[in-house]
Amino acid sequence: MANPSKELKVRYQQDLMIWRTPLLRAGLLTLLFLYILSPVIWESFVVTKFLDDIGLTMTTLNYAGVFAVGAIGLNLLTGYTGQVSLGHSVFVGAGAYFAAYAGSTWDLPFIVWLPGSLLVGFLIGFIVGPLALRLRGNYLVVVTLGLVFLGDHIFRNWKSVTGGSTGVSVTGASLKIGPIDFRNFEVFGHEFEKSQSFFWLIWGFVALVALLVKNIVRTRPGRALQAVRDRDIAAEIIGVDLLHYKTMAFAISSSIAALAGALFGVLQSFISPIDFGLLVAIQYIAIIILGGMGTIHGSIIGALVLGSLPRLVENISRDYDLPGVSGDQGGIGGILSISSLNHIIYGILIAAFLLLEPRGIAGIWMRIKTYFKTWPFSY
């Protein structure tokens, strides 16, 4: 019998599909095109040229991509499993420092040190995870906050590996996969810039991680994780092994964070403990709140917004003389420096989104979608 409506699902597999409708499949194709073409056309096409001018350069997009990877990982832990982690920057830092050490000092190839830093993140998450069994709610928030200080102390004092407070260079880490080298990427004799080739590398990983997490959350483990989030005792009673799932959520989330850290390291090519402080941990939380908890596309959108916001603010306040904001960092000539303005906008954004739209940008999108779907009956 023919399916009378496209909305009606007759098989379970249909319900699980990620790209359900023709519109979504067209969206996938568009994204694919954008992924391949963006670095090539970014500085020559009218719209993208404008974006580039206001500060949304390739490099900014790359940083946003790194944030997206980490945020997807955090969303698996916080959005889907309900375990708040204010210590995510430690996992990120562990991955970055391992990349620096294994890539530069041991001189390992890309395909070895990258899984290596994933493994380091996994192990740290595996150790931290069981804490979440004993503690919940506010106590867990504070304990993970304590991790930030512990991590910061280790990063500053294990000088042989981390270079202490000054930091360590990651330029030695190789980025070769077979014949392709992402440091000087070549296709048919045409050599691309670093920012262009990194775009392909980083956003490729964003797609991979997004697919991985999406696959986790739409299958059995994902349903178990969401049951743990909604009510962990009830989940345990219906047969979800809390120790297993909480630990695994921490371990996978932190290994994804370590991947983000490794990418961050090679992108910034120099890392120091400041890059993995409390501010970064809060940044990650802010991204998933702004984007929408428990959604994967939300984390990517949130990372794009919050990852590029500092650059936009910097450019705009340089070009247009904002009242009370000084052009340079010192705060001379105006009452606020640009970085202070950034922090303030950050703070206001977090507060505003939580107060007015707790489900984030994804929630706004959802509302728009429902409005058109049910039009003209709004309820």
Add this chain to the structure above:
Amino acid sequence: MDQLLQGIFDGIALGARYSLIVLGFVVIYRATGIINFAQGGFLLIGAFLTYNFSQTWGWNFYLSLLLSMIVTAMIAVLIQLLLLHRSLKEISAGVFCLIFWSIFFYNGNSHLPSLIVGIFVGVCIYFLVKKFEIRFGASQSNELPIFGSIIVTIGILFVIKQVVPSIWGFAEKNMGDPWGFKIVKVGDLVFTHAKLWTIALTAIALLGFFLVNRYTKIGIAMRAAHFDHEAAFAQGISLKVVFATAFGIAGAVAALAGTATGVGIAQLTPNMDLIVFLAFPAMILGGFDSPGGAVVGGIIVGIIQNLTKVYQPEWDLDWLGVGFDRVMVFIVMLIILMIRPYGLFGTKEVHRV
């Protein structure tokens, strides 16, 4: 032996500050159920207000301290009313008030007229939004989750941390305390006046709080609200007043703690609020909702931190790095939490399925 006693005394002085900070956390947590990260911001505001009154305006130090406690309490109450109440009209009124205040200020007016314009606009917006509130209210019905409120307080902390140095500058300052380097010597032990006063002021503040909490009407209301918001509300207790009072008390003790942290030569910096994060282990140790635990936890943490600092070089533990004393308290916190997940004096939560 003297070294140990000296270490313990200095630890108690440090712990007294922690106790004050934690008391602020505990009071707010008991009343509203959130951890108020903006406590660090209140601490900064309080310390810099004391500095402003006593140094810039040249008033008596104790009078400045008292005034700064009152003003910080008022600011804390305002923040609670405007930002943590989660009602659109109050938030938009507050935000527009701030925006217009700053716009008028930067167009060359002085603070007072700009503030009046800001408040006027804020009040107008309040009634405007009140009229149309139902229309905006897409997400009005569902409560802001606890975690959400916590993140909002982090946002507030960010803002305060940037605003304070923009008013008073980044340089280190002298608080202008009357104690200076005066010391009392007992045998080989050295008690500085500043530390003795810190302990004394803390004791007075804590005593005051416990008396209020035990015997006054508002104290009883706060305890009732701690047990059950809805039941307390049904008995005619105004939760609004309870929440505001909790923030007021927290602001006042934060101002005291900030002043106690900032005394001495060039101790007052905009980064001082980091001490709040070091106070977290104290809060955990005592349990989130126990004011008595705040005092005990604060003093234990202060002593542990200070003894670690004293004995680390002596026991050849220098390889653990500079500033290990600050990490040590987190390690102790972790160990204690593994044994007692609700701290030493915290109430065990009962989880129903």
